[in-house]
Amino acid sequence: MAQRTTSASLISSRRELAQLAAGLLAWYDRHRRALPWRAKAGEHPDPYRVWLSEIMLQQTTVKTVAPYFSTFLARWPTVTALAEAELDEVLHAWQGLGYYARARNLHRCAQIVAHRHRGRFPRSVEGLQALPGIGPYTAAAIAAIAFGRKATVVDGNIERVTARLFAVREPLPRAKEQLRRLAHALTPVLRPGDHAQAMMDLGAVICTKHRPRCTLCPWQASCLALKQGIATALPKRAPKPRRPLRRGIVFWLVRGGREVLVRKRPAKGLLGGLMELPSTGWAEVPPTLAEAECQAPLAARWRALPGIVRHVFTHFELELTVLAGSVGETTEGPGGVNEGETHRWCRLDRLSDLALPTLMKKVVAHALAHGG
Ligand code: SF4
Numbered sequence: 001m002a003q004r005t006t007s008a009s010l011i012s013s014r015r016e017l018a019q020l021a022a023g024l025l026a027w028y029d030r031h032r033r034a035l036p037w038r039a040k041a042g043e044h045p046d047p048y049r050v051w052l053s054e055i056m057l058q059q060t061t062v063k064t065v066a067p068y069f070s071t072f073l074a075r076w077p078t079v080t081a082l083a084e085a086e087l088d089e090v091l092h093a094w095q096g097l098g099y100y101a102r103a104r105n106l107h108r109c110a111q112i113v114a115h116r117h118r119g120r121f122p123r124s125v126e127g128l129q130a131l132p133g134i135g136p137y138t139a140a141a142i143a144a145i146a147f148g149r150k151a152t153v154v155d156g157n158i159e160r161v162t163a164r165l166f167a168v169r170e171p172l173p174r175a176k177e178q179l180r181r182l183a184h185a186l187t188p189v190l191r192p193g194d195h196a197q198a199m200m201d202l203g204a205v206i207c208t209k210h211r212p213r214c215t216l217c218p219w220q221a222s223c224l225a226l227k228q229g230i231a232t233a234l235p236k237r238a239p240k241p242r243r244p245l246r247r248g249i250v251f252w253l254v255r256g257g258r259e260v261l262v263r264k265r266p267a268k269g270l271l272g273g274l275m276e277l278p279s280t281g282w283a284e285v286p287p288t289l290a291e292a293e294c295q296a297p298l299a300a301r302w303r304a305l306p307g308i309v310r311h312v313f314t315h316f317e318l319e320l321t322v323l324a325g326s327v328g329e330t331t332e333g334p335g336g337v338n339e340g341e342t343h344r345w346c347r348l349d350r351l352s353d354l355a356l357p358t359l360m361k362k363v364v365a366h367a368l369a370h371g372g
Contacts, residue, residue: 157203256329
Protein backbone atom coordinates (compact mmCIF):
# COMPACT_ATOMS: atom_id res chain seq x y z
CA MET A 1 0.00 0.00 0.00
CA ALA A 2 1.57 3.30 -1.08
CA GLN A 3 1.99 5.98 1.58
CA ARG A 4 2.35 9.68 0.80
CA THR A 5 3.45 12.09 3.50
CA THR A 6 1.60 10.96 6.64
CA SER A 7 -0.71 8.05 7.38
CA ALA A 8 -3.53 10.58 7.79
CA SER A 9 -3.16 11.78 4.21
CA LEU A 10 -2.71 8.28 2.88
CA ILE A 11 -4.80 7.27 -0.10
CA SER A 12 -3.91 4.07 -1.87
CA SER A 13 -3.88 3.64 -5.62
CA ARG A 14 -7.12 2.58 -7.29
CA ARG A 15 -5.68 -0.82 -8.02
CA GLU A 16 -4.76 -1.41 -4.40
CA LEU A 17 -8.18 -0.24 -3.27
CA ALA A 18 -9.85 -2.56 -5.77
CA GLN A 19 -7.72 -5.44 -4.48
CA LEU A 20 -8.70 -4.67 -0.89
CA ALA A 21 -12.39 -4.57 -1.84
CA ALA A 22 -12.10 -7.83 -3.79
CA GLY A 23 -10.31 -9.53 -0.88
CA LEU A 24 -13.05 -8.39 1.48
CA LEU A 25 -15.83 -9.69 -0.80
CA ALA A 26 -14.08 -13.06 -1.16
CA TRP A 27 -13.88 -13.26 2.63
CA TYR A 28 -17.56 -12.27 2.91
CA ASP A 29 -18.61 -14.99 0.48
CA ARG A 30 -17.07 -17.56 2.82
CA HIS A 31 -17.81 -16.08 6.23
CA ARG A 32 -20.93 -13.90 6.00
CA ARG A 33 -23.13 -13.97 9.07
CA ALA A 34 -26.57 -15.52 8.72
CA LEU A 35 -28.89 -12.78 10.01
CA PRO A 36 -32.69 -12.98 10.00
CA TRP A 37 -33.04 -9.87 7.81
CA ARG A 38 -30.25 -10.69 5.42
CA ALA A 39 -30.97 -12.15 1.97
CA LYS A 40 -29.19 -15.43 1.30
CA ALA A 41 -26.51 -15.51 -1.42
CA GLY A 42 -28.24 -15.15 -4.80
CA GLU A 43 -31.55 -13.89 -3.31
CA HIS A 44 -32.91 -10.37 -3.91
CA PRO A 45 -32.97 -8.39 -0.68
CA ASP A 46 -36.42 -7.24 0.44
CA PRO A 47 -36.28 -3.42 0.97
CA TYR A 48 -38.86 -3.65 3.79
CA ARG A 49 -36.70 -6.11 5.75
CA VAL A 50 -33.58 -4.09 5.10
CA TRP A 51 -35.24 -0.86 6.24
CA LEU A 52 -36.88 -2.43 9.32
CA SER A 53 -33.62 -4.03 10.45
CA GLU A 54 -31.56 -0.90 9.85
CA ILE A 55 -33.95 1.23 11.92
CA MET A 56 -33.94 -1.34 14.73
CA LEU A 57 -30.15 -1.65 14.62
CA GLN A 58 -29.61 2.08 15.19
CA GLN A 59 -27.94 2.24 18.63
CA THR A 60 -28.90 -1.40 19.31
CA THR A 61 -27.03 -4.70 19.00
CA VAL A 62 -27.78 -7.52 16.55
CA LYS A 63 -28.52 -9.88 19.44
CA THR A 64 -31.13 -7.55 20.94
CA VAL A 65 -32.73 -6.74 17.60
CA ALA A 66 -33.12 -10.31 16.26
CA PRO A 67 -36.25 -11.34 18.27
CA TYR A 68 -37.91 -7.94 17.76
CA PHE A 69 -37.31 -8.16 14.03
CA SER A 70 -38.94 -11.60 13.86
CA THR A 71 -41.92 -10.42 15.93
CA PHE A 72 -42.46 -7.32 13.78
CA LEU A 73 -42.16 -9.28 10.56
CA ALA A 74 -44.61 -11.95 11.71
CA ARG A 75 -47.10 -9.31 12.85
CA TRP A 76 -46.61 -6.79 10.02
CA PRO A 77 -45.16 -8.69 7.05
CA THR A 78 -45.24 -5.71 4.67
CA VAL A 79 -44.74 -1.98 4.90
CA THR A 80 -48.45 -1.53 4.10
CA ALA A 81 -49.44 -3.77 7.02
CA LEU A 82 -47.20 -1.74 9.33
CA ALA A 83 -48.69 1.50 8.03
CA GLU A 84 -52.18 0.26 8.96
CA ALA A 85 -51.19 -0.59 12.55
CA GLU A 86 -52.09 1.76 15.41
CA LEU A 87 -49.11 3.76 16.70
CA ASP A 88 -49.75 2.45 20.21
CA GLU A 89 -49.47 -1.14 19.00
CA VAL A 90 -46.15 -0.35 17.36
CA LEU A 91 -44.86 1.45 20.44
CA HIS A 92 -45.90 -1.46 22.58
CA ALA A 93 -44.16 -4.00 20.34
CA TRP A 94 -41.08 -1.75 20.39
CA GLN A 95 -40.86 -1.80 24.21
CA GLY A 96 -37.34 -2.67 25.33
CA LEU A 97 -35.61 -1.46 22.16
CA GLY A 98 -35.33 2.10 23.54
CA TYR A 99 -34.98 5.37 21.62
CA TYR A 100 -38.73 5.48 21.02
CA ALA A 101 -38.50 8.31 18.49
CA ARG A 102 -37.36 5.53 16.15
CA ALA A 103 -40.65 3.66 16.60
CA ARG A 104 -42.72 6.76 15.94
CA ASN A 105 -40.66 7.58 12.86
CA LEU A 106 -40.87 3.96 11.75
CA HIS A 107 -44.64 4.14 11.80
CA ARG A 108 -44.76 7.53 10.05
CA CYS A 109 -42.27 6.36 7.45
CA ALA A 110 -44.34 3.22 6.76
CA GLN A 111 -47.41 5.40 6.22
CA ILE A 112 -45.58 7.69 3.79
CA VAL A 113 -44.13 4.76 1.83
CA ALA A 114 -47.51 3.00 1.76
CA HIS A 115 -49.57 6.03 0.76
CA ARG A 116 -47.26 8.35 -1.19
CA HIS A 117 -44.95 5.77 -2.75
CA ARG A 118 -47.51 2.98 -3.28
CA GLY A 119 -45.71 0.65 -0.90
CA ARG A 120 -42.33 0.99 -2.59
CA PHE A 121 -39.30 2.51 -0.93
CA PRO A 122 -37.43 5.18 -2.91
CA ARG A 123 -34.25 3.72 -4.40
CA SER A 124 -31.91 6.72 -4.12
CA VAL A 125 -30.04 7.92 -1.03
CA GLU A 126 -31.71 11.35 -1.39
CA GLY A 127 -35.20 9.86 -1.71
CA LEU A 128 -34.65 7.62 1.30
CA GLN A 129 -33.21 10.42 3.39
CA ALA A 130 -36.35 12.47 2.84
CA LEU A 131 -38.29 9.89 4.88
CA PRO A 132 -38.74 10.15 8.68
CA GLY A 133 -36.11 8.37 10.76
CA ILE A 134 -33.73 7.78 7.87
CA GLY A 135 -30.43 9.64 8.24
CA PRO A 136 -27.36 9.50 6.00
CA TYR A 137 -26.11 6.16 7.36
CA THR A 138 -29.43 4.35 7.10
CA ALA A 139 -30.18 5.81 3.67
CA ALA A 140 -26.78 4.66 2.38
CA ALA A 141 -27.24 1.19 3.92
CA ILE A 142 -30.72 0.71 2.37
CA ALA A 143 -29.64 2.11 -1.02
CA ALA A 144 -26.60 -0.16 -1.13
CA ILE A 145 -28.08 -3.35 0.34
CA ALA A 146 -31.64 -3.24 -1.01
CA PHE A 147 -31.02 -1.49 -4.35
CA GLY A 148 -27.36 -2.12 -5.20
CA ARG A 149 -26.48 1.62 -5.27
CA LYS A 150 -22.85 2.63 -4.77
CA ALA A 151 -23.50 4.37 -1.49
CA THR A 152 -20.92 4.60 1.27
CA VAL A 153 -22.09 3.19 4.56
CA VAL A 154 -20.20 4.45 7.60
CA ASP A 155 -21.09 3.60 11.19
CA GLY A 156 -18.93 3.20 14.30
CA ASN A 157 -17.76 -0.29 13.30
CA ILE A 158 -16.83 0.82 9.81
CA GLU A 159 -15.02 3.89 11.15
CA ARG A 160 -12.95 1.61 13.35
CA VAL A 161 -12.04 -0.78 10.55
CA THR A 162 -11.19 2.08 8.19
CA ALA A 163 -9.15 3.96 10.80
CA ARG A 164 -7.10 0.83 11.39
CA LEU A 165 -6.67 -0.19 7.78
CA PHE A 166 -5.30 3.26 6.92
CA ALA A 167 -3.78 3.99 10.36
CA VAL A 168 -5.70 7.24 10.76
CA ARG A 169 -4.43 8.74 14.02
CA GLU A 170 -6.56 11.84 14.05
CA PRO A 171 -9.16 11.50 16.84
CA LEU A 172 -12.91 11.22 16.29
CA PRO A 173 -15.09 13.12 15.74
CA ARG A 174 -12.61 15.30 13.80
CA ALA A 175 -11.56 12.30 11.70
CA LYS A 176 -15.11 11.52 10.55
CA GLU A 177 -14.92 13.19 7.17
CA GLN A 178 -11.54 11.67 6.39
CA LEU A 179 -12.79 8.20 7.34
CA ARG A 180 -15.88 8.69 5.21
CA ARG A 181 -13.73 9.59 2.20
CA LEU A 182 -11.51 6.57 2.75
CA ALA A 183 -14.52 4.27 3.14
CA HIS A 184 -15.97 5.77 -0.04
CA ALA A 185 -12.73 5.14 -1.93
CA LEU A 186 -12.90 1.50 -0.83
CA THR A 187 -16.51 0.96 -1.99
CA PRO A 188 -16.65 -0.98 -5.27
CA VAL A 189 -19.10 -0.29 -8.11
CA LEU A 190 -20.04 -3.95 -8.24
CA ARG A 191 -21.77 -5.51 -5.21
CA PRO A 192 -21.78 -2.34 -3.06
CA GLY A 193 -24.49 -3.90 -0.85
CA ASP A 194 -22.37 -6.97 -0.13
CA HIS A 195 -19.39 -4.69 0.44
CA ALA A 196 -21.37 -2.71 3.03
CA GLN A 197 -22.46 -5.89 4.79
CA ALA A 198 -18.92 -7.28 4.60
CA MET A 199 -17.60 -4.13 6.30
CA MET A 200 -20.26 -4.51 8.98
CA ASP A 201 -19.34 -8.17 9.51
CA LEU A 202 -15.63 -7.47 9.58
CA GLY A 203 -16.14 -4.78 12.22
CA ALA A 204 -18.48 -6.96 14.28
CA VAL A 205 -16.61 -10.25 14.13
CA ILE A 206 -12.94 -9.71 13.22
CA CYS A 207 -11.83 -6.12 13.69
CA THR A 208 -13.44 -5.83 17.10
CA LYS A 209 -12.89 -2.96 19.46
CA HIS A 210 -10.65 -4.55 22.08
CA ARG A 211 -9.23 -7.70 20.48
CA PRO A 212 -9.00 -7.54 16.70
CA ARG A 213 -8.45 -11.04 15.28
CA CYS A 214 -5.90 -9.90 12.74
CA THR A 215 -4.71 -13.41 11.86
CA LEU A 216 -8.21 -14.13 10.44
CA CYS A 217 -8.55 -10.79 8.67
CA PRO A 218 -8.57 -10.60 4.87
CA TRP A 219 -6.61 -7.34 5.14
CA GLN A 220 -3.83 -8.49 7.44
CA ALA A 221 -1.18 -8.12 4.70
CA SER A 222 -2.14 -4.50 3.99
CA CYS A 223 -3.36 -3.12 7.30
CA LEU A 224 -1.22 -0.17 8.37
CA ALA A 225 -2.34 -0.21 12.00
CA LEU A 226 -1.33 -3.86 12.28
CA LYS A 227 2.05 -3.09 10.72
CA GLN A 228 2.58 -0.21 13.11
CA GLY A 229 1.37 -2.19 16.14
CA ILE A 230 -1.34 0.36 16.99
CA ALA A 231 -4.53 -1.50 16.03
CA THR A 232 -6.15 -1.48 19.47
CA ALA A 233 -5.28 2.20 19.97
CA LEU A 234 -7.38 3.19 16.95
CA PRO A 235 -9.63 4.96 16.38
CA LYS A 236 -8.60 7.66 18.81
CA ARG A 237 -11.37 9.69 20.38
CA ALA A 238 -11.45 13.21 21.74
CA PRO A 239 -12.67 13.13 25.38
CA LYS A 240 -16.45 13.43 25.63
CA PRO A 241 -17.95 16.33 27.56
CA ARG A 242 -19.80 15.18 30.68
CA ARG A 243 -23.55 14.76 30.34
CA PRO A 244 -25.47 17.32 32.41
CA LEU A 245 -27.46 16.02 35.38
CA ARG A 246 -31.18 16.76 35.70
CA ARG A 247 -33.41 15.95 38.63
CA GLY A 248 -37.11 15.68 39.19
CA ILE A 249 -39.86 14.17 41.31
CA VAL A 250 -42.21 11.47 40.08
CA PHE A 251 -45.61 10.66 41.60
CA TRP A 252 -46.67 7.12 42.43
CA LEU A 253 -50.35 7.59 43.21
CA VAL A 254 -52.34 4.47 44.06
CA ARG A 255 -56.15 4.41 44.04
CA GLY A 256 -57.97 1.93 46.23
CA GLY A 257 -54.80 -0.16 46.58
CA ARG A 258 -55.28 -1.57 43.07
CA GLU A 259 -54.66 1.12 40.47
CA VAL A 260 -51.96 3.64 39.75
CA LEU A 261 -52.25 6.98 37.95
CA VAL A 262 -50.45 7.17 34.60
CA ARG A 263 -50.46 9.69 31.80
CA LYS A 264 -49.51 9.85 28.17
CA ARG A 265 -46.60 12.08 27.20
CA PRO A 266 -47.14 14.64 24.45
CA ALA A 267 -46.63 13.14 20.97
CA LYS A 268 -43.56 15.25 20.24
CA GLY A 269 -40.28 15.39 22.13
CA LEU A 270 -38.41 12.99 24.39
CA LEU A 271 -40.28 9.67 24.90
CA GLY A 272 -43.15 11.24 22.91
CA GLY A 273 -46.44 9.36 22.92
CA LEU A 274 -45.34 6.90 25.62
CA MET A 275 -47.04 6.32 28.94
CA GLU A 276 -45.42 7.48 32.16
CA LEU A 277 -46.05 8.19 35.79
CA PRO A 278 -46.77 11.89 36.31
CA SER A 279 -43.76 13.92 37.36
CA THR A 280 -42.52 17.44 37.84
CA GLY A 281 -40.30 18.90 35.14
CA TRP A 282 -36.69 17.63 35.01
CA ALA A 283 -34.23 20.42 35.70
CA GLU A 284 -30.72 21.06 37.00
CA VAL A 285 -32.22 22.33 40.26
CA PRO A 286 -35.02 20.00 41.39
CA PRO A 287 -38.17 21.29 43.07
CA THR A 288 -38.36 21.01 46.85
CA LEU A 289 -40.84 18.44 48.19
CA ALA A 290 -43.24 21.27 49.06
CA GLU A 291 -43.00 22.68 45.51
CA ALA A 292 -43.45 19.21 44.08
CA GLU A 293 -46.62 18.64 46.09
CA CYS A 294 -48.07 21.75 44.45
CA GLN A 295 -47.40 20.12 41.05
CA ALA A 296 -48.86 16.75 42.09
CA PRO A 297 -51.69 15.51 39.86
CA LEU A 298 -54.07 15.18 42.86
CA ALA A 299 -54.04 16.11 46.52
CA ALA A 300 -52.85 13.22 48.68
CA ARG A 301 -50.67 12.58 51.67
CA TRP A 302 -47.31 12.18 49.96
CA ARG A 303 -44.21 10.47 51.33
CA ALA A 304 -40.79 10.28 49.70
CA LEU A 305 -39.64 6.72 49.08
CA PRO A 306 -36.04 5.97 50.05
CA GLY A 307 -33.43 5.93 47.30
CA ILE A 308 -33.29 7.46 43.84
CA VAL A 309 -34.09 6.21 40.33
CA ARG A 310 -31.23 6.92 37.92
CA HIS A 311 -31.35 6.82 34.15
CA VAL A 312 -28.96 7.89 31.41
CA PHE A 313 -30.33 9.47 28.24
CA THR A 314 -28.13 10.30 25.27
CA HIS A 315 -27.79 13.95 26.22
CA PHE A 316 -28.30 14.03 29.97
CA GLU A 317 -28.46 11.96 33.14
CA LEU A 318 -31.57 11.92 35.25
CA GLU A 319 -32.24 11.33 38.93
CA LEU A 320 -35.82 10.96 40.08
CA THR A 321 -37.15 10.92 43.63
CA VAL A 322 -40.40 9.00 43.99
CA LEU A 323 -43.27 10.46 46.02
CA ALA A 324 -45.86 7.86 46.94
CA GLY A 325 -49.43 8.66 47.85
CA SER A 326 -52.82 6.99 47.91
CA VAL A 327 -56.45 7.99 47.37
CA GLY A 328 -59.78 6.27 47.88
CA GLU A 329 -61.15 4.02 45.16
CA THR A 330 -63.87 6.45 44.05
CA THR A 331 -61.44 9.33 43.42
CA GLU A 332 -61.68 10.81 39.91
CA GLY A 333 -58.59 11.31 37.77
CA PRO A 334 -57.17 14.83 37.38
CA GLY A 335 -58.72 15.15 33.86
CA GLY A 336 -57.65 18.19 31.94
CA VAL A 337 -54.58 18.96 34.05
CA ASN A 338 -51.75 20.01 31.70
CA GLU A 339 -53.02 20.35 28.19
CA GLY A 340 -51.88 17.61 25.83
CA GLU A 341 -51.51 14.96 28.52
CA THR A 342 -54.05 12.26 29.18
CA HIS A 343 -54.21 10.82 32.67
CA ARG A 344 -55.83 7.53 33.50
CA TRP A 345 -55.88 4.86 36.16
CA CYS A 346 -54.17 1.61 35.33
CA ARG A 347 -54.50 -1.61 37.31
CA LEU A 348 -51.21 -2.49 38.99
CA ASP A 349 -51.30 -5.96 37.45
CA ARG A 350 -51.83 -4.44 33.96
CA LEU A 351 -48.89 -2.03 34.02
CA SER A 352 -46.89 -4.38 31.82
CA ASP A 353 -49.50 -3.90 29.05
CA LEU A 354 -48.56 -0.22 28.75
CA ALA A 355 -45.90 1.19 26.43
CA LEU A 356 -43.70 2.25 29.34
CA PRO A 357 -40.15 3.40 28.56
CA THR A 358 -37.28 1.81 30.48
CA LEU A 359 -37.03 4.82 32.79
CA MET A 360 -40.64 4.36 33.91
CA LYS A 361 -40.18 0.64 34.35
CA LYS A 362 -37.37 1.48 36.76
CA VAL A 363 -39.70 3.86 38.64
CA VAL A 364 -42.41 1.18 38.86
CA ALA A 365 -39.90 -1.40 40.13
CA HIS A 366 -38.55 1.11 42.66
CA ALA A 367 -42.00 2.03 43.94
CA LEU A 368 -43.10 -1.58 44.26
CA ALA A 369 -39.83 -2.56 45.98
CA HIS A 370 -40.28 0.21 48.54
CA GLY A 371 -43.90 -0.52 49.31
CA GLY A 372 -45.27 2.49 47.44
FE1 SF4 B 1 -8.52 -4.78 11.88
FE2 SF4 B 1 -6.42 -6.37 12.28
FE3 SF4 B 1 -7.83 -6.49 10.02
FE4 SF4 B 1 -6.27 -4.42 10.54
S1 SF4 B 1 -5.62 -6.54 10.24
S2 SF4 B 1 -8.35 -4.34 9.72
S3 SF4 B 1 -6.56 -4.19 12.74
S4 SF4 B 1 -8.56 -7.00 12.09
